[in-house]
Amino acid sequence: MFCPHAGGAASFFAPFTRHFPAGFDLSGVQYPGRQERLDEPLVPTVEGLAEHLVPILRGLATPAVPLVLFGHSMGASVAFEAALRLAAEEPRTPCLVVVSGRAAPSVPRAHRYPETDGEILDDMVKLGGTQAEFARDPELRDLFLPALRNDYGAVARYRPTGEEVLDAPLLCLTGERDPRVSAEAAAAWKNHTSAEFRLESFPGGHFYLADHREAVARAVADWAESPRGGPPSHTGT
Template sequence: MRRVGQPTAHVVFCPHAGGAASFFAPFVRHFPAAFDLSAVQYPGRQERLDEPLVPTVESLADHLLPILRQFATAPVPLVIFGHSMGASVAFETVLRLAAEEPVAPCRLVVSGRSAPSVPRVHAYATTDREILDDLARLGGTQAQFVNDPEIMEVFLPSLRNDYGAVARYRPDGEAVLDAPLLCLTGEQDPRVSPEEAAAWKTHTSAEFRLESFPGGHFFLSDHREAVARTVADWAGSSHGDPYTAAGA
C-alpha cells in the first residue's frame, strides 16, 4: 500500500471475512506520511484468486507470521490492525510473535470483534442464503453486490470459507498479551456490545484503550479519517514498551 524509507511505524491491516486488502486502500491518505502501511491479502481473492483458501483463523495467522517477523525485528513499532475476522487473525498472530525467542514486541488494534473471553451467544450463518443475508445486514463493501449473481459467484467461495473459519475458531479465552491493545468499536454494532468490546482489556497486561465510533459493524468505512488519526496517535506514542516513536 505504502512503503517509506524511515517509517514512524509499520501498520499491517488484516481484513474481515470475505474481505480483501483493497478494503483498506482508502485509509492510506489519512495516515501521516511517515507511516509504513501494508494490508494482508488472504489467499483465494483478487490477485491471489487461484490460490487455495485457508480454512482456519489459526492457519491464516501461521501464514502471516513469517511475513510479519521481518517487521517485528525492526527498530520501529509494528502495529497489527484487524477488523472483524481480521481481529482474530491479528490476535492469533501477536500471540505467536510473543511466543518466539527473542520476543518480538508489537501492538495490536482490534476492530468490530468481541474479546476472546466473551462466550458465543449466536449461531453463525452456514448456507449461502444465510451468509448473504448476514452480509447485507452488516453492510460492508460486498453488501452492494449481494443481488448480483455474477459478482457473488466470485465472492462466495471466500465468504463460505471465512464464515466457516470464524464458526470453527475457538480462541484461548484466558490468553493475555504483553502488548498495548487498542479496541475500536461501532456504537450500533449488532455483533459487538460495548461490554464485549471492553472485555479486550482482560487480554493485555499492558496499556488498554477503547474508542467508540457512531455506526454499525463497518463503522470504520464511515470514519476513515478519524480511525486513521486515532490509530496513528496511539501508535506514535510511548506505551512503556521498547518502542518510542516520534514524528506522528
C-alpha cells in the first residue's frame, strides 16, 4: 500500500503501478479531505492518519502473504506508525516497510517547518512537489491548500521518541540531493528495525521517485520477492 506525502493523494502513485510485476495487489491510501474524500474532515496528526489506516491493513494482512507498506515523506512516518500499531495487534502478521524521502525518527530536526500559507507553498514548490504555475493558480491553490496546510502541521507536530523499533524488514529509499534528508539521516533508519535493513539511493531531490518510477518499483518488488520477504503481496499506502 502507498502512503502519500504531505498534501498528496493516492493518485500520485498511479503511474508506478504499471512497473510492478504481475501478482502484486497494488493500492493507495486516500487520506480524508482530498479528491473523492474532499468532504471528510482532515486528520491533523500523523498518529491519527496511522490509526485510520490500521483497520484497513488488518483486513488485508494474512499470515501467508506479506503486507508491504510504502510511504513517501510524511507518508513514510504514517506507514511506520501504522506498522508499529499493526505489529502490536498482530505480531505474527508478515509486514515489510518501505520508507522514502524521510529522515529516521531518531534524527533531530535540522529545520523549521513553514507555517504561513505562502511559506508552505514556496516550500512545496522548492521541493518539487508542485509546479510553480499550479501553486499560483488561485482556484487550484484554494482547492489543495487546506490539505497541504493540515499535513504540514501534522508533520511539524509529530514527535516520535526516536526509540521506536519495528520487528519487520525495512527498506529505505532516498534521493541523493534531497535537501531534507541527508545520507546519514536516511541510514539511521537501520536503528528502527530489529530485522533486515537496506538503503538504496537514486539521483534527484526530495521527489526523486517521480523521475525513477520503474527503478523504484523494481527496488520495492525485488525487496518484497526476496527469500526473506516471501511472495509478492499488497503494496502501497
